[in-house]
Amino acid sequence: AQKVTQAQTEISVVEKEDVTLDCVYETRDTTYYLFWYKQPPSGELVFLIRRNSFDEQNEISGRYSWNFQKSTSSFNFTITASQVVDSAVYFCALSPLNAGNNRKLIWGLGTSLAVNP
Amino acid sequence: EAGVAQSPRYKIIEKRQSVAFWCNPISGHATLYWYQQILGQGPKLLIQFQNNGVVDDSQLPKDRFSAERLKGVDSTLKIQPAKLEDSAVYLCASSFRSGTTTGELFFGEGSRLTVL
Numbered sequence: 001a002q003k004v005t006q007a008q009t010e011i012s013v014v015e016k017e018d019v020t021l022d023c024v025y026e027t028r029d030t031t032y033y034l035f036w037y038k039q040p041p042s043g044e045l046v047f048l049i050r051r052n053s054f055d056e057q058n059e060i061s062g063r064y065s066w067n068f069q070k071s072t073s074s075f076n077f078t079i080t081a082s083q084v085v086d087s088a089v090y091f092c093a094l095s096p097l098n099a100g101n102n103r104k105l106i107w108g109l110g111t112s113l114a115v116n117p
Numbered sequence: 118e119a120g121v122a123q124s125p126r127y128k129i130i131e132k133r134q135s136v137a138f139w140c141n142p143i144s145g146h147a148t149l150y151w152y153q154q155i156l157g158q159g160p161k162l163l164i165q166f167q168n169n170g171v172v173d174d175s176q177l178p179k180d181r182f183s184a185e186r187l188k189g190v191d192s193t194l195k196i197q198p199a200k201l202e203d204s205a206v207y208l209c210a211s212s213f214r215s216g217t218t219t220g221e222l223f224f225g226e227g228s229r230l231t232v233l
Binding site: 004035042043044045046047050091093104105107108109110 | 120157158159160161162165173206208210221222223224225226227229
């Protein structure tokens, strides 16, 4: 089965705290992509990162960092020194290779992050 | 560069009425997607177009939902007749890479539908 699990439904932190959003996935494909998207209150989903299954290097972009571990099928997202503007719903998504060589995004249910001043 | 444009942003209708949503993707993006996002859930793919052809509509309730992408540019999603459970945000997205989801998706702000 292809599945993405974001066990944390809601997280609330105080500004400047570090916070990690968990993502665990299931797939039988050897080639796949993982994504994180941010959905602020305006509703638009904003792409944050894509990682392919062959690249397990961690990535850092400013205050954002991602930890991809194939051994545990996890792709966790950490925000360092959180800010109020980070308040949003964050979605993890998996893109396995379906029959017909087409890929479809499989989404987690999202984690709602509230950063309080 | 202009983003994905959607309209209307909000729509309230009564059940059994019809509604249409419009989407204009980013210029040059061959692939267009319509997603349905119910409150508290992740987006659910309704239909994917590659230019003006349908790639995947396996989760589109075809008895009431229809979509078209004439001339491979903008697209319209229609619901007729609407049911209460259709209340959701309808998100349009586009991507540059054709046929696969290896590239990032660019989303519009969505059209929020309330069915009373």
